[in-house]
Amino acid sequence: QSALTQPASVSGSPGQSITISCTGTSSDVGGYNYVSWYQQHPGKAPKLMIYDVSNRPSGVSNRFSGSKSGNTASLTISGLQAEDEADYYCSSYTSSTWVFGGGTKLTVL
Amino acid sequence: EVQLVESGGGLIQPGGSLRLSCAASGFTVSSNYMSWVRQAPGKGLEWVSVIYSGGSTYYADSVKGRFTISRDNSKNTLYLQMNSLRAEDTAVYYCARIEAVGATYFDYWGQGTLVTVSS
Numbered sequence: 552q553s554a555l556t557q558p559a560s561v562s563g564s565p566g567q568s569i570t571i572s573c574t575g576t577s578s579d580v581g582g583y584n585y586v587s588w589y590q591q592h593p594g595k596a597p598k599l600m601i602y603d604v605s606n607r608p609s610g611v612s613n614r615f616s617g618s619k620s621g622n623t624a625s626l627t628i629s630g631l632q633a634e635d636e637a638d639y640y641c642s643s644y645t646s647s648t649w650v651f652g653g654g655t656k657l658t659v660l
Numbered sequence: 661e662v663q664l665v666e667s668g669g670g671l672i673q674p675g676g677s678l679r680l681s682c683a684a685s686g687f688t689v690s691s692n693y694m695s696w697v698r699q700a701p702g703k704g705l706e707w708v709s710v711i712y713s714g715g716s717t718y719y720a721d722s723v724k725g726r727f728t729i730s731r732d733n734s735k736n737t738l739y740l741q742m743n744s745l746r747a748e749d750t751a752v753y754y755c756a757r758i759e760a761v762g763a764t765y766f767d768y769w770g771q772g773t774l775v776t777v778s779s
Contacts, residue, residue, distance in 0.1 A: 587765035651697075
């Protein structure tokens with residue numbers, strides 16, 4: 552149950568696009584199409600942004616998209632807005648357990 | 661409207677026990693998979709445990725043998741019994757719903773309850 556690997560921080564200017572990577576192994580990210588992404592603002596509970604690699608829940612902006620290649624999943628946010636500044640976590644299901652990434656702090660410059 | 665409200669956190673000495681509760685509304689706990697996820701101060705999310713609708717339970721290695729997840733169908737409430745607590749168990753504990761039987765993502769989260777293990 553080792554944590555998935557995410558960059559500690561990424562940044563971008565309003566209107567730009569950024570991508571956050573999430574690297575696991577063939578036992579988690581690479582073995583299942585069950586990667587999800589969560590946004591967390593300071594002092595708040597996490598919010599589901601992407602599920603099953605690339606699906607968006609109702610109400611989540613289409614500026615958020617997800618993909619996967621091999622053992623690495625990615626979250627892309629296009630048209631960055633100030634309110635996107637938050638921590639982002641990936642998660643993968645793996646045989647009745649779950650593993651999260653260490654989190655990425657997104658700064659909107 | 662789906663709501664999850666955790667309670668039961670607090671300050672506890674190492675080696676002590678604590679039971680967390682998560683009262684659910686807007687859906688039936690026993691019909692869903694339910695999980696606990698924790699977050700140490702200033703750290704990332706860590707999955708702790710899950711209970712399936714059929715009653716099967718699974719745990720992270722870090723809490724196996726010390727924590728027990730359960731539910732009370734009559735109260736529509738999820739629990740986490742935590743024994744032999746250690747300093748490294750200090751965290752905000754969130755309960756989270758898994759969207760549907762067979763799903764693998766957490767679609768609703770509670771606001772969290774803080775557990776501090778310290779002498």
